[in-house]
Amino acid sequence: MSKLGNLGARLHRGEVSYDFVGKRKIWYGISILITITAILGLTVRGLNMGIEFQGGAVFTTPSTSASVAQAETYAQDSSGHQAVVQKLGTGGLRIQIAGIETGKADQIRDALAKDLNVNAEKINADLVGPSWGEQIASKAWQGLAIFMVLVVIYLAIAFEWRMAVAALVALIHDITITTGIYALVGFEVTPGTVIGLLTILGYSLYDTVVVFDSLKEQTKDLTKQTRWTYSDVANMSINSTLVRSINTTVVALLPVAGLLFIGGGFLGAGTLNDISLSLFVGLAAGAYSSIFIATPLVADLKEREPQMRALRKRVLAKRAQASAEGELAAARAGVEPDEGEPEDSTPAVVGQRDQPASRTRGRGRPSGKR
Structure with a gap:
């Protein structure tokens, strides 16, 4: 962590970055x-x-021994539509049938009660109209x-x-x-x-x-x-x-x-x-x-903006100039631009270097410059 x-x-801080x-x-x-x-x-x-968007009915049954696959078969046979069945924690089933008419809900509930061997009055039906x-x-x-x-x-x-x-x-x-x-x-x-x-x-x-x-x-x-x-x-x-x-x-x-x-x-x-x-x-x-x-x-x-395009040209031109100056300085120092430092030599200094002045350098010149 x-x-x-x-x-x-x-x-x-910008010390490391990824070029996204x-x-x-x-x-x-x-x-x-x-x-x-x-x-x-x-x-x-x-x-x-779901039935909230296309209409249908949701039947909630009490505890039953029927499996989800069996309940799906019973619901499809009684309604003629595809059914979605979920097992509830109480042992009952939630049977959702979309696209059916609300008038057929009682008929489907009676058929499910008979197939699942439960009391029809204990099956709760929630109806949603298509409109x-x-x-x-x-x-x-x-x-x-x-x-x-x-x-x-x-x-x-x-x-x-x-x-x-x-x-x-x-x-x-x-x-x-x-x-x-x-x-x-x-x-x-x-x-x-x-x-x-x-x-x-x-x-x-x-x-x-x-x-x-x-x-x-x-x-x-x-x-x-x-x-x-x-x-x-x-x-x-x-x-x-x-x-x-x-x-x-x-x-x-x-x-x-x-x-x-x-x-x-x-x-x-x-x-x-x-x-x-x-x-x-x-x-x-x-x-x-x-x-x-x-x-x-x-x-x-x-x-794509003109200002940003002009800025990009200036930035790239400055980077190219800096790269060229760096290569020139490296060449003057006797180091190739892409050459690594020798392990047994002193690292070369890139750019203009300040040389120590010699005591005898420049003597005899009229100007006295070194």
């Missing part, structure tokens, strides 16, 4: 590949929408759209429109990956999933805004110097906040992982899967996009 703390301090912005084409390629996979999953498999499900889906999309618009407006005012565009691209990237994972895994999409999506978008924006704030502070009066380009400063901003972003992401992922893998996997709490999966995937994707997508994209957009 002490080594990690020392590394974080060195990253913050310089290798942005690699990160763009990885993101495009993952996004295409997610879109293919959405296109081929589609989302498993209400459509309203819920519409409200969810409206809420997501309003959230996106407010985010863009805030970032454009607090920072600039290029950062707002980059943050919006990162958010769309996170949503696409998360929904694609849902399609590939086949988890049910419920209102809890929407809540999870909005939550992870907040986490993603938090990491992004932290980097943007550092970038905004470090780029003040950037054009008045010739040492760093905008991409260089953007890379320093990522490195200075890297450990902080990793720490906050790991701390947030640990309880969510426990909720997903322990609660949903070992304990069989299937109702937790809808929100825990969106949180787990979204938090990881949000941390990735804030480092590898948002800030490099801002650097790409800023480098």
Whole structure:
């Protein structure tokens, strides 16, 4: 842990760094590949929408000896629709059937009671009409759209429109990956999933805004110097906040992982899967996009400005001049530019050296100069 703390301090001071912005084409390629996979999953498999979005019924039975597979068969035979069955901690079953008419609920409940050998009056039925499900889906999309618009407006005012565009691209990237994972895994999409999506978008924006704030502070009066380009400063901003972003992401992922893998996997709490999966995937994707997508994209957009292009030319010209002067000084010192120091010799001094004056040097000259 002490080594990690020392590394974080060195990253913050700029003593060590990793060229995230310089290798942005690699990160763009990885993101495009993952996004295409997610879109293919959405296109081929589609989302498993819960009854809250498409209507249906949820039947909760008392304790029964029937297995999940048997209950799925009974529910499909009695309703003619695909059923999702979960085992409850009380020994009962939660049978969810989407797309059925609410008028057939009593008929299906009687059939399930007979097949499961339980009392029909003890089976609880929660009904959701198709029109209400459509309203819920519409409200969810409206809420997501309003959230996106407010985010863009805030970032454009607090920072600039290029950062707002980059943050919006990162958010769309996170949503696409998360929904694609849902399609590939086949988890049910419920209102809890929407809540999870909005939550992870907040986490993603938090990491992004932290980097943007550092970038905004470090780029003040950037054009008045010739040492760093905008991409260089953007890379320093990522490195200075890297450990902080990793720490906050790991701390947030640990309880969510426990909720997903322990609660949903070992304990069989299937109702937790809808929100825990969106949180787990979204938090990881949000941390990735804030480092590898948002800030490099801002650097790409800023480098297109005439002022930043002129600054880049000046910086590169100064670096080329400094390199040439260094090579010339090394040549005068008798050292090749790419030659290492001999192990048994005195290190050569690069640049102009001050030679000790000789007592007899310059004697006899009219000017007396040495």
